[in-house]
Amino acid sequence: MINGRFAIAIHILTLLSMEDGLSSEYIASSININPVLVRKELSRLRKANLIETREGKNGGSSLACSPRKITLADVYKATYEQPLFNHSRSKPNPSCPVGIRIGKMMDEVNDEAEAALLKKLKSISIEKLVKQAG
């Protein structure tokens, strides 16, 4: 439903929780996607201060803090900008009493749903996730 970028971000952070200084090419070969996509995802994670990257020869990325402190809520927020539930693409008919209000209704639904989702995601750290699946 939601696109695969969340899974990709989690995959990256899991790899980095096990080893420092991994190259985008190495990471890409584990996820089996293009290294440029990895670098884009790394870029988002870096902006959110979840990872650090060294450029140049022998460069690569590492976690910026303990995997215990990185939660899936952090990852979610770093990965997505748009609200969870989109509006319909076409503008509803404003002369219909429902059409005129549906946008606001969806915003309210989205706010509540997203808050509930993030609360749950906040309770799952990368460390916990890795141990659980170990």
Place this chain on the structure above:
Amino acid sequence: MINGRFAIAIHILTLLSMEDGLSSEYIASSININPVLVRKELSRLRKANLIETREGKNGGSSLACSPRKITLADVYKATYEQPLFNHSRSKPNPSCPVGIRIGKMMDEVNDEAEAALLKKLKSISIEKLVKQAG
């Protein structure tokens, strides 16, 4: 993020909570999308027993029960089949210790996240939503 079908389904049910026997064409003109898309969405809602439809002349759709009993969790489940969080499209590298486990990890994350989301959505009925935005 998630596609607009959830918003469309909510829009439909909101309209039907105010008036019975609405045609797909009428509904489509409020949402401002193609009537065939409305009929497809109605088909899903009908399979979930949320609405009933009369075919033929003067036909149309109506709620199958009180809008107080229809929750957004019902709507969500009727609207989507796939899990909330997709896996990455490409199969991860099975010779990597993370690649081999990421699928299971994502399934666990998804189950927890989806449960939290549905719990919240269950607390919002169509009636409540309409009154709130009124």
Place this chain on the structure above:
DNA sequence: TAATTCTGTAATCTTTATTATTACAGTACA
């Protein structure tokens, strides 16, 4: 019973989103 007005669904086309790829400048190390 025939015309009318709905629905249901398949098939196809268009548009948008996602992912892949290419290209190349910049950085750090040896």
Place this chain on the structure above:
DNA sequence: TGTACTGTAATAATAAAGATTACAGAATTA
């Protein structure tokens, strides 16, 4: 200075979403 990385822009390929057309079937009503 050569090598091996990153960052990012631009473009191409692929997949998903949505729109449209088409038509058979159902119920009403004239």
